[in-house]
Amino acid sequence: MEPGSVENLSIVYRSHDFLVVNKHWDVRIDSKTWRETLTLQKQLRHCFPELADPDTCYGFRFCHQLDFSTSGALCVALNKAAAGDAYRCFKERRVTKAYLALVRGHIQESQVTISYAIGKNSTEGRAHTMCIEGTQGCENPKPSLTELVVLEHGLYAGDPVSKVLLKPLTGRTHQLRVHCGALGHPVVGDLTYGQPAGRESQPFRMMLHAFYLRVPTRAECVEACTPDPFLPALDTCWSPHTLLQPLDPLIQALRAAPDPNPMDEGPGHSQPPPPCTKPLETEAQSTSCLQWLSEWTLEPDK
Template identity: 60%
Template sequence: MEPASLENLRVLYHSADFIVVNKHWDIRIDSKMWYEKQTVQSQLRHRFPELADPGTYYGFRFCHQLDFSTSGALCVALNKAAAGRAYRCFKERLVTKAYLALVRGLVESDRMTLNFAIGKNTSEGKTHMMCIEGVEGCENPKPCQTELLVLEYGSYNGDPVTKVLLQPLTGRTHQLRVHCSAIGHPIVGDFTYSLRADSAPYRMMLHAYLLRIPLEQEPIQVTAPDPFLPSLDASWVPQQTVLSLEGALQGLLECGRDREEESPEQDIGTGEKKHAPLESEEQIAQCQQWLCEWALD
């Protein structure tokens, strides 16, 4: 991927209800700051002015979030009904997401389950960061789980690194970055969680590779091309393959389909509840906030 511009938005999937784009690194999804002219929202408005909805603040309904520094698959709903259907899949944790990353050092275990609870860091100078439970100043940590699979060992600019596939099973802010840092393998180029030390790479090496939203009438499954290849970045030199990306994805998708089949709570195509338990006050508040934000009926 070349650096972002208004003109070079890459569309991975487009239907009457959804667009999935390959978000560039170092670009915000949207912004209220007048001086930030280049965002995914502005790219969409430039490319598809006829699809912008004046009934929303940003003109487009983003179904989920990606960090400023993260690239990859980002889904946008084009109407209220479609946004509602996608929201239900995210809410019921039926969406399968997988990220590619280069992390510092050689990860010893081929497969790891990371279970660090994550909260907001309230320490002076770190209030824009998240942290794991037990760290001084960690406020309101919540359970968090990430699956890590080792794909390749190699080097980046001569330093040992590991290429991994990360599957977030929860959706906390900066989850993958915090979890990788917590096990001593921060993501290459993560300026924030290296405490401003890792500034040499041209980008943070985290990419949303796979997105699967199991909508009954329109199942969406897209991959955003792998940017961490030696043919695209000569600084990355693979030396040993542990697991192919195709093999890792196959197992991940099978687990995702199992979750879909086991979910008894609602018909994800119609949104009708089957045997849904009562929601907690926190869940209700989150739902109402989401509905207000996207101007849903």
């Protein structure tokens, strides 16, 4: 994946209501700071000016977040109704996400379930970062769950590294980075949760990529799988030597897996409405949706 430019925007899914883009690393979704010469919002406005919505702050309704340094699949709703449908999927935890990463060290287990609770870090000098329960300064830790599958062992710039598939089952801020660090295998190139200062100078980016995304909205199933960026042909510093789990069968399993069950809404509401039906949205639901869609813009840049 080439470095980002305003013209260089990869679309991996497109319909009347949604786009899924393959976001570049080190590109913010948007920014109010004039110094940011390149953002995803600017890329979208340049490539799809006809799709920009003047009723939104940034022209496009981003359905979820990716950290500044994370690349990969990001869903964009093209109208208010589609944004509301996506909001319900995220709220009900019906979205399936999987990430690829290169992490420090050779993980010996083939699969690991990481269940450290995650909270905000109140330690001086660590503002806007997260930490696991039991560490100093950890405030309001919440249950967090990540499934990890080891794909390959190898070397990155001569250091032992594992290539892994990560499936977050909860959606805490910086969850995958915090969980990998807590496991003792931080993401390669992670300057916040990785190795001590000065030890991450070799990687040109943080090696975390949103690989697969499925958002089963009422009208359509938004599903996208992005190209694998962690290949020796794309980065000669990465040299795998032991294959533990092929990626293709895992992709097939992701595609074949049923969507996570929606949260229990009481008797008579255990099943989602049939596809392609769109009940009218109440004013309260609309307000809740708009609040949810705007909340992430209030968070500090990551």
